[in-house]
Amino acid sequence: MQTFRSTKELGEQFKAKMESVCPKCEFSPCRCAEIAAREAEYKRMEEMEAKKEEARRKAALAKRLGGLRALEDFTAEKYTNKEILKALSSYPYGNFFLWGNAGIGKTHAAVAVLRNVPNAYVFRLSEISRRFRSSLEVPDEREQVRFFSSCNMLLDDLGSEKITDYLQSILFEIIDTRWQSKQSGLIITSNVDIASLGQLIGDKIVSRIVGLCGQKNLIHLTGTDRRIG
Ligand SMILES: [Zn+2]
Structure with missing residues (x-):
């Protein structure tokens, strides 16, 4: 009988325990509040990580496009002359020379098409010069030339x-290599026409730029209507 009673007691104890088990978290006593707090903390950390990741992504994109202003302002939506965007729409196939007065929207047009091309960069000559002077980012000059000769860039x-x-000799080597290998994906913007540019950076380079782009891709942005000319 002892055994029987004991078993019955155990059964009742178990039953009592089962009845006090929370149906949601299955703990006794209930730990729902603790679990909810932990989940909220995980979620908060995940959101923080996602925000950090988004900031990193944005910073990298801004860097690629030539700064935060380019990233935020130089979009196709904010560009009024759709004709120019259409002329550039084959990018990164083809090479383009965009020239016209300062402030007319050359960089805007170029960045608007370039932003959708992965691994397309915006450089100014000073940045290229800096990269050749510092051996930190790419170890040697040959590799630098190879990079600038093959990347998509403005x-x-x-x-x-x-x-x-x-x-001047570096730039010639880059443009000449692109010309010889029929490399596409280059947009050049300038405040001056191709002949005046020759006086500034040398006719040798400019003749390669013309060869690379072809006459039809020498695009003149004029006045407020930014016509192709
Ligand atoms: Zn619970």
């Missing part, structure tokens, strides 16, 4: 910066 505002003999 070379922004060419002719506005002073060019040294060294930089």
Whole structure:
């Protein structure tokens, strides 16, 4: 009988325990509040990580496109001359030379098409020069030339910066390599026409730019209507 009673007691104890088990968390006593707090903390941390990741992504994209202003302002939506965007729509196939007065929207147009092309970069000559001077990012000059000769890029505002003999030879090598290998994916913007650019950076480079782009891709943005000319 002892055994029987004992079993019955145990059964009742178990039953009592089962009745006090929370149906939601299955703990006794209930730990729902604790679990909810932990889940909220995980969620908060996940959201923080996602925000950090988004900020990193945005910073990388801004860097690629030539700064935060380019990232936020130089979009196709904010660009009024759809004709130019249409002329550039084959990018990254083809090479383009966009010229016209400062402030007319050359960089805007170029960045608007370039932003949708992965691994397309905006560089100014000063940045290229800096990369050749510092061996930190890419170890040697050959590799630098290889990179700039094969990447998709906007070379922004060419002719506005002073060019040294060294930089002139580097730029020729980059443009000449692109020309020889029929590399597409280059947009050059400049405040001056192709002939004036020759006086600033050398006719040798400019003749390669013309060869690379072809006459039809030498695009003149004029006045407020930014016509192709
Ligand atoms: Zn519970």
